[in-house]
Amino acid sequence: MMKRILIAVLGAISLSACAQSPQDDAPAARSSQTAQPPAGVQPAEGTPEERALAAVRILSPNLNADHIGAAPLPGFREVIVGGQIVYVSDDGRYMFLPGQGGALFDAVAERNLSEDSLSTMRRDLLKTIPAGERIVFAPAKPVHTVTVFTDVECGYCRRMHDEIAEYNKQGIAIEYLAFPRMGIGSEDYRKMVSVWCASDRRKAMTDAKAERPVPDRDCKTTVNMQYNVGQRAGLTGTPMILTEDGIQVGGYVPPQALRQTLDKLAADKAGRMETAAQQAQPAGDA
Incomplete structure (x- = not known):
């Protein structure tokens, strides 16, 4: 422990979530960034x-x-x-x-300084993947959006997808990217290419994760690109959950716990921005 x-x-926290138990994931869901300490804390x-x-x-x-x-x-x-x-x-x-x-x-x-640099890099890497190449499961009015590098064979990826409706109920939009853990050219990889080549990617993703057959397809996809971005982002196991700011918030994280983590990160960010604005305000201004 x-x-x-x-x-x-x-x-x-990029350790493989598929190698963890649900209890092990709770620490990984802890925010990697918190507000600066009150003045005078030493x-x-x-x-x-x-x-x-x-x-x-x-x-x-x-x-x-x-x-x-x-x-x-x-x-x-x-x-x-x-x-x-x-x-x-x-x-x-x-x-x-x-x-x-x-x-x-x-x-x-209580701040991971290395994560600050990594999150900026991850955010820039994610921008290189076209929005149309993501498989999105989102509520009508999402409060938070996360990018999830996923694999159709990973047990915790399947568990997360089984709860996709609950993530959406929590106001969380899930944007899937492909990371076939077994590598380019593997059977796992070919399944994910078939998902991305399907006319209905959302259904194909759901079928693949439910171990229902997905017709073999081959087409021009960005699965290789997504896999490469995942490696460069420091991914060592799936799923990998990243916020819009590129902060890694764990492997598998239950829906309610993920909403709490994202709310806290948003509040911390707002607090830092407010503090920075106050510090930038010229002396004597109201």
């Missing part, structure tokens, strides 16, 4: 070791470190928790988790 919490919070007091432990315990108050010592990186402590190494800056503010996406985490702001 400790290892899962560290991975989820520090941004390595890193923990004490020795570098005490500050390192306090920073790690932001993830969970009950975490106990197996080891805290000097790190090979100057200005950092090395903390081992549940077999996972975390490097914490001596002031207790920044955490770095090597080997799991290399995420840099601001413990005071």
Whole structure:
């Protein structure tokens, strides 16, 4: 559990959702961005070791470190928790988790700084895929829209699609992109090409995920392009859920939990924009 919490919070949420249980997905659904801390909030007091432990315990108050010592990186402590190494800056503010996406985490702001850069890149990558190449399941008036890299063979992709009506009831539009996990040229890939070549892609997607036969078809598609974009976006497993801002919010996330996460991200973004506007306001203006 400790290892899962560290991975989820520090941004390595591109782990395969198909290899997780539903309970394991809850940490992954946690927002990767939160509002900036109130004015005056400072890193923990004490020795570098005490500050390192306090920073790690932001993830969970009950975490106990197996080891805290000097790190090979100057200005950092090395903390081992549940077999996972975390490097914490001596002031207790920044955490770095090597080997799991290399995420840099601001413990005071509770913000994944690496995710900020990644989300911008993902957003730009998604723009390269034409809107007409997405298979869309949306309510009449969506509140949120997410892009989901999906696979017709993945169990959690199928589970997510089984609940597509509930996602829509939550005001969430799902825009599917193809990511055949077995690779280009595989049987999985050929099935997804057949889905994208179908005259009714939505029905073909539903049939394929329900293990109903989909007629073999071949045509010019962007499935290869979508697969390539998924790889460049850091996808290692399906499904992969991305917000309109390119923020990864997990693998499989239940409909209500996804709505809560998207609402929080929207509120945090609005709060940051309001703060930035206030800071940009000339002194003396009302």
